Amino acid sequence: MESGEPRHGRLWTWLDQRVGLKELEKLARKKEIPVHRHSIWYYLGGMTLFLFIIQVSTGILLLLYYRPSAEEAFESIQFLMAEVQFGWLIRSIHSWAANLMILTLFVHLFSVLLLKAYRPPREITWFSGVALLGLALGFGFTGYLLPWNELAYFATKVGTEITSAVPGIGGFAGRLLRGGDEVTGATLTRFYGIHVAILPATAVALLGLHLYLVQRHGMSVPPGVEREGGAARVMPFVPNFLLRDIVGWLSALAILAALAAYFPAELGKKADPFLPAPAGIKPEWYFMFMFQTLKYLPSHILGIEGEIVGILGFGLGGLFLLLIPVLDRRTARGQPSRLFTWIGIAIILFMVLFTVLGYMASATK
Amino acid sequence: MTEHALEPDESRRGFINWFLGTSAVAFVLSVFYPVASYLVPPIVGESTAGTVTLPIKPDDVKPNTGQIFKFGSRPGILIRTSAGDLRAFSAVCTHLNCTVQYRSDLSEIWCACHNGHYDLNGKNVAGPPPRPLDTFVVNVRGAQIVVSKSA
Numbered sequence: 001m002e003s004g005e006p007r008h009g010r011l012w013t014w015l016d017q018r019v020g021l022k023e024l025e026k027l028a029r030k031k032e033i034p035v036h037r038h039s040i041w042y043y044l045g046g047m048t049l050f051l052f053i054i055q056v057s058t059g060i061l062l063l064l065y066y067r068p069s070a071e072e073a074f075e076s077i078q079f080l081m082a083e084v085q086f087g088w089l090i091r092s093i094h095s096w097a098a099n100l101m102i103l104t105l106f107v108h109l110f111s112v113l114l115l116k117a118y119r120p121p122r123e124i125t126w127f128s129g130v131a132l133l134g135l136a137l138g139f140g141f142t143g144y145l146l147p148w149n150e151l152a153y154f155a156t157k158v159g160t161e162i163t164s165a166v167p168g169i170g171g172f173a174g175r176l177l178r179g180g181d182e183v184t185g186a187t188l189t190r191f192y193g194i195h196v197a198i199l200p201a202t203a204v205a206l207l208g209l210h211l212y213l214v215q216r217h218g219m220s221v222p223p224g225v226e227r228e229g230g231a232a233r234v235m236p237f238v239p240n241f242l243l244r245d246i247v248g249w250l251s252a253l254a255i256l257a258a259l260a261a262y263f264p265a266e267l268g269k270k271a272d273p274f275l276p277a278p279a280g281i282k283p284e285w286y287f288m289f290m291f292q293t294l295k296y297l298p299s300h301i302l303g304i305e306g307e308i309v310g311i312l313g314f315g316l317g318g319l320f321l322l323l324i325p326v327l328d329r330r331t332a333r334g335q336p337s338r339l340f341t342w343i344g345i346a347i348i349l350f351m352v353l354f355t356v357l358g359y360m361a362s363a364t365k
Numbered sequence: 366m367t368e369h370a371l372e373p374d375e376s377r378r379g380f381i382n383w384f385l386g387t388s389a390v391a392f393v394l395s396v397f398y399p400v401a402s403y404l405v406p407p408i409v410g411e412s413t414a415g416t417v418t419l420p421i422k423p424d425d426v427k428p429n430t431g432q433i434f435k436f437g438s439r440p441g442i443l444i445r446t447s448a449g450d451l452r453a454f455s456a457v458c459t460h461l462n463c464t465v466q467y468r469s470d471l472s473e474i475w476c477a478c479h480n481g482h483y484d485l486n487g488k489n490v491a492g493p494p495p496r497p498l499d500t501f502v503v504n505v506r507g508a509q510i511v512v513s514k515s516a
Binding site: 181295305 | 404405406409433434435438439440442456458460461462463464465466476477478479480489492493494495
């Protein structure tokens, strides 16, 4: 600013004396975004946050009509879709934004992984981010059951059985998750509570930590760019970067509206525990790579049931992902770390390949 | 302050800290124990009946078809083979708990979730299922089909 202190009105001054707007203004003006060839990836976190806010807003609206019981859940959504004005729109946006949010979250995660933004001092930012990914998958898994339709019912049966198959505490954890030995109305109310109260509260707390740490450390400049002498210039967060962010958010909103209007969320058939699982049953796309891997595993590997080997493998994979900042010593020392770049690329290729296979493979062969 | 005056203070402080610490632990436990217990679902007495009479007439089950029936709180599957035998199994896939179905085109029991196949003796023959399906005993008494758990 030319004259240093910006001019403010009387309301601003009144509020400033009471809540301290000047500090906030200083903070906003201080925040700068490094500009370099990888700057584009800085938009993904904010995009995920925007989609999360949409999820909270549409989720609250859905609560007003939804009834969490095995007898009424399916019918209440039928009513919402058919009778309530714009009910179809709110539900379709909730369902599409969930998918887009997980997509942007994955892209955000892999860009941070490949640009090594997890290196010191940002390890806890990474840990909280991986935990938020876990919560997002939990949101997806619990929310999928709530319409109480056939696909959701069997997906939940399989998903909770996977929990039960974990050696040791699995049986207990499975019962705890289901609210009993089987997937029933008790599971539905439990998933509802987890989906609308436990996960949102946890997510907001973790998100607060994540955003605080992002503020505290500023944007990470990729080691490659740093070795070339750092970012050539910076851009103020307010308003330059924020306005670009908003362009992204508005584009996302337009895409969401188009998807919701042209491909509204389906409801399918009501769940019936005494009907066979329908042919062509598939989980949500972000679980597909795991689903497909489990399909390829033989029934026994070295005398252990194939699914247990698979589940333990994915568990270890998740733990490895979480601990990458601790394991990647070369990046922490400021040296190039080819190995972890290749590991990141291998994870992406594995997930993409098995997801594609999952959608190409015939379900009935 | 002399050393003499400090000593009783320190031990008092230690005692108070220990006392407050154990109280805090006891407080936390007394809050978390009921909450943790609350989260564990109560065990609902499962139907112990080892026998069910099906609401299906023997003539309703055509050769090379199968039907799902309720066995307590879980599904069972009743099959009439092409040869005309009636057989019954638990319909819960031994892989990940989906409900299986009869495939007339293959004359096999099939699970749609992960493409598991069982033969007409309930034996797992292809795909991921690790164990055979539990077998039930089928008795036809006049127009009634009675299915019971094998002894």
